[in-house]
Amino acid sequence: MAKNTLTITDNRNGATYEVPIQNDTVRAMDLRQIKEHSDDFGMMSYDPAFKNTASTTSRITLIDGARGVLQYRGYSIEELAAKSSFLEVAHLLISGELPNTDELGEFQHQITHHTMVHENIREFIDAFRYDAHPMGILVSTVAALSTFYPDAKEVSDPASRRLQMHRLIAKMPTLAAYAYRHRRGLPYIYPDNDLSYAGNLLNMLFKMTEVRYEPNPTVAKALDVLFILHADHEQNCSTSSMRAVGSSRADPFSATAAACAALYGPLHGGANEAVVRMLAEIGSVSNIPSYLERVKQGEVRLMGFGHRVYKNYDPRAKVIKSLAYDVFSELGQNPLIDIAVELEGKALDDPYFAERKLYPNVDFYSGLIYQSMNLPMDIFPVLFAIGRTPGWLAQWEEMLTDAEQKIARPRQVYVGKRDRSYVPIDQR
Numbered sequence: 001m002a003k004n005t006l007t008i009t010d011n012r013n014g015a016t017y018e019v020p021i022q023n024d025t026v027r028a029m030d031l032r033q034i035k036e037h038s039d040d041f042g043m044m045s046y047d048p049a050f051k052n053t054a055s056t057t058s059r060i061t062l063i064d065g066a067r068g069v070l071q072y073r074g075y076s077i078e079e080l081a082a083k084s085s086f087l088e089v090a091h092l093l094i095s096g097e098l099p100n101t102d103e104l105g106e107f108q109h110q111i112t113h114h115t116m117v118h119e120n121i122r123e124f125i126d127a128f129r130y131d132a133h134p135m136g137i138l139v140s141t142v143a144a145l146s147t148f149y150p151d152a153k154e155v156s157d158p159a160s161r162r163l164q165m166h167r168l169i170a171k172m173p174t175l176a177a178y179a180y181r182h183r184r185g186l187p188y189i190y191p192d193n194d195l196s197y198a199g200n201l202l203n204m205l206f207k208m209t210e211v212r213y214e215p216n217p218t219v220a221k222a223l224d225v226l227f228i229l230h231a232d233h234e235q236n237c238s239t240s241s242m243r244a245v246g247s248s249r250a251d252p253f254s255a256t257a258a259a260c261a262a263l264y265g266p267l268h269g270g271a272n273e274a275v276v277r278m279l280a281e282i283g284s285v286s287n288i289p290s291y292l293e294r295v296k297q298g299e300v301r302l303m304g305f306g307h308r309v310y311k312n313y314d315p316r317a318k319v320i321k322s323l324a325y326d327v328f329s330e331l332g333q334n335p336l337i338d339i340a341v342e343l344e345g346k347a348l349d350d351p352y353f354a355e356r357k358l359y360p361n362v363d364f365y366s367g368l369i370y371q372s373m374n375l376p377m378d379i380f381p382v383l384f385a386i387g388r389t390p391g392w393l394a395q396w397e398e399m400l401t402d403a404e405q406k407i408a409r410p411r412q413v414y415v416g417k418r419d420r421s422y423v424p425i426d427q428r
C-alpha cells in the first residue's frame with residue numbers, strides 16, 4: 001500500500017531518511033536530521049522570498065492560483081461580493097462565520113462606537129508636511145494609536161484582542177480621511193455613525209459645507225464591494241509582516257502599522273496607484289504596442305499584472321472590471337478605461353505574458369474606479385489598507401492562538417567572509 005512519506009537519499013554518504021508527508025508538505029525541521037557528519041548542524045531548506053514554503057496552516061482564506069479561485073472561510077469571493085456587506089465579511093473573517101441579524105447589529109454597533117480618534121491624533125496629523133503621502137501618515141498614525149491604548153498589549157486576552165480589532169476596523173477610515181483632508185488643506189470631518197461603513201468614509205472624505213452629507217449609493221456600494229475584494233489574501237507580504245511583528249507579541253496597532261508599511265510598496269498595495277500612473281503615461285491606445293515592447297525588454301513592468309499565486313485570471317479583477325462600468329455609468333467614463341481594456345487584451349494575446357501566466361490582478365482596474373470617485377492617486381493604497389484590516393487582524397489572532405507558532409525567525413545561509421583580522425583605521 002502507498003505510504004504517505006518521502007524517502008530521501010543523501011548521495012554524499014548514502015544515508016536514507018523517511019519523512020512524513022502531511023497536506024502535500026514535508027516539515028523543514030525533518031530535514032535537520034540529514035547530516036554528512038554527526039557534528040553537522042543538519043540540513044535546512046533554502047527558499048528566498050518564501051516561494052515554496054508554507055509558514056502556517058490557516059482556516060481563513062483559500063486561494064487556488066491555478067484555477068483562479070478565492071474563498072474566505074469557504075465562501076466564494078464572487079458570491080460575497082454580490083450578496084454580502086463589508087462588515088459581514090469582516091465578521092466572517094475574524095469570527096469564522098457570517099453573522100446572523102443580531103450579531104451583525106451588535107458588530108455594527110461596536111464598529112460605529114469606535115470610529116472617533118483622540119484629538120491628539122488630529123494634532124499629530126497636522127504636524128505632517130502639507131504634501132505628505134497619506135500612506136506615510138497612515139503608517140505613523142496607526143502606530144501612534146498603540147500609545148493611546150496601552151491595554152492593547154494584553155494580546156493573550158481574547159476580550160482585549162476583540163476590542164482592539166473593533167477599534168482598528170472602526171478607526172482606519174477616520175485616519176484615512178484625515179490623511180486625505182490634511183493633504184487638501186481641508187478641515188477634518190468627524191464620523192457620522194448613522195451612515196454605512198463606506199458611506200461614512202465618503203462623508204469624512206468629501207463633506208464640505210452641507211449640513212448633512214448624503215453619500216451617492218452607487219459609489220458607497222462600489223466602495224463596500226472593493227473593501228470586500230481586498231479583505232484578505234492569505235500569506236501575502238503585508239499579512240506576513242503582520243504575523244511576523246505580532247509573533248513577538250507586539251500590540252496589534254504596532255503590527256498593523258508594519259502591515260501598512262509593507263502594503264505601501266509598489267509591488268503590493270501601491271500597485272493600484274502605479275497602474276493609473278502607467279495608463280496616464282501610455283496616454284493613448286496607439287502607444288500600447290511600444291509600451292508592451294518596453295515591458296518585454298525588461299525596461300518596465302506591466303503594473304497590475306502578474307501574481308505570485310494566481311497563474312490564471314485573478315477572480316477579484318473580474319468583479320472589479322464589471323464594477324468599474326457600474327461606477328462609470330453613474331459618474332461618467334474614466335478615459336483611461338479604454339487604454340486599460342486594450343492593454344489587457346493585447347497583453348493576454350502576447351506569448352510573453354501567456355508563457356509566464358501573467359494576468360490582470362486586483363490592482364489593474366481598482367485605481368480607475370477610485371479615480372472616477374475623484375480620489376487622488378496617493379490615497380488608493382490607503383483604501384486598500386482599510387479593506388485589508390479585518391484580514392490582517394484575523395490572521396494575527398490565528399497566529400497568536402496557533403500552538404505551533406512561535407516568534408518568526410527565519411534562518412539564513414551565510415556566504416560572507418569569515419574569521420578576518422581587524423585592521424586599524426590608519427592601515428586600511
Ligand code: CMC
Pocket residue numbers: 236266267268269270271295300301302303304305306307308309356358361362363
Ligand atoms: N510585467 C512584466 N513582467 C512580469 C510582471 C509584470 N507585471 N510580473 C512578472 N513578470 C515576469 C518576470 O519578469 C519574470 O520573467 P522571467 O521569468 O523572464 O524573469 C516572470 O514574469 C516571473 O515573475 P516574478 O517576478 O518571478 O514573479 P513574482 O511572483 O516574484 O512577482 C509580482 C509577483 C506581483 C510582484 C509581479 O508579478 C509584479 O511585479 N507585478 C506588478 C506589480 C503588481 O501589479 N503588484 C500587485 C500584486 S496583486 C495585489 C497585491 O498583492 O498587492
